[in-house]
Amino acid sequence: MNPLDSTQIVLRSDRANREFTMNRIQNTLLGAWLAACAVGAVAVSAVEPLVFTETKLESGVTVADIEPLQDGRLLMVLDRDGELRASFSSDQGQSWTRSVQLVAKPVGNSGYFHPSLTRAGNGTLLLSYQHYVRETRPVYKISYYRRSTDEGRTWGDQLFMAADGLFNDKPIRLSTGRLIAPVEREAQVEGGDHAGYVSSVFFSDDNGFSWTRSNEVNALPVEAQEPHVVELKDGRLMMLCRTYSRYVLRSYSTDKGMTWSKGEPIRELKLPAWSSALNVKRIPSTGDLLLLRSVAGENGVRSPFVAVISRDDGETWTNERVIAGDPEERYGYPCLLFLDDQVIVGYGSMAGSRVARFPTRWFYQP
Secondary structure (H helix, E strand, C coil): CCHHHCCCCCHHHCCCCHHHCEEEEECHHHHHHHHHHHCCCCCCCCCCCCEEEEEECCCCCEEEEEEECCCCCEEEEEEECCEEEEEEECCCCCCCCCCEEEECCCCCCEEEEEEEEEECCCCCEEEEEEEEECCCCCCEEEEEEEEECCCCCCCCCCEEEECCEECCCCCEECCCCCEEEEEEEECCCCCCCCCCEEEEEEEECCCCCCCEECCCECCCCCCCEEEEEEECCCCCEEEEEECCCCEEEEEEECCCCCCCCCCEEEEEEECCCCCCCCEEEECCCCCCEEEEEECCCCCCCECCEEEEEECCCCCCCEEEEEEECCCCCECEEEEEEEECCEEEEEEECCCCCEEEEEEHHHHHCC
């Protein structure tokens, strides 16, 4: 029997294993409301403040991407110590099965990391991931993918996707059907860790069977790392990149990803020097953009982890909401999925990976 067909083990069902239970987490608005009521500052509101729920995953895994399946379940891909794993949810992300191995760790001082799930125009699922070899300069990162025509029950052989590093939840399918795989490359090696990076995309018009590389977004000496691409309402593509210069870098494409403009800073979107990949997608119910990132921290800290909204396709950003804010934590590498009126966010931390479920309206509260 294929391990992906095995019976689900619902992690939250074991009361003795409290680290896997669902945690009701009240948002900052509710906290402020309760504090004010304690000192008699405000009257009790008849409107119930919105809350979100959060599930802590099994130890040792890093959540990477989540994709709906045709039978209504969710498929989550994770990495653990260089191997890729899979988990399922039958209740829209409230609970998850214990993960099973999907792709074994490669040999040597290397591993497979940052898996993503992308549905091609013909319905095929693509599982992409990065092969990273440690202690190499320039950094060795090659991106591969596998295909599934049976909703993740079985996967085909490993195939080439991109000559550079691809990060989790980054490949997308455009309205035209074109597949876009944003990648980074270490173009200069003399600058030390995280310096000298440029970004580009590989694109495919045949459901992933062949890939073509774009020009590079080169803003050096400012880095362009871990790029994320979103399609805008006017048909352009916008690429947002992580930098070590304490802000997000932006580039545009007017030809569906074949060529890109020189990167420009978005200084109001601040990043810590020790940052992680961001994530930006369009909210289906409102048409606005939702951006997730860590905004502060020094000496390895990435906190708080926040969300912001853009109502004008990335020109301005408002409604900052804190998703997680432990001042000693390292939040990062989020994935993002919209299900009806729910938003599902997966993210990593030193305390373990988590999957949170929000009402869409939560991101619009003051």
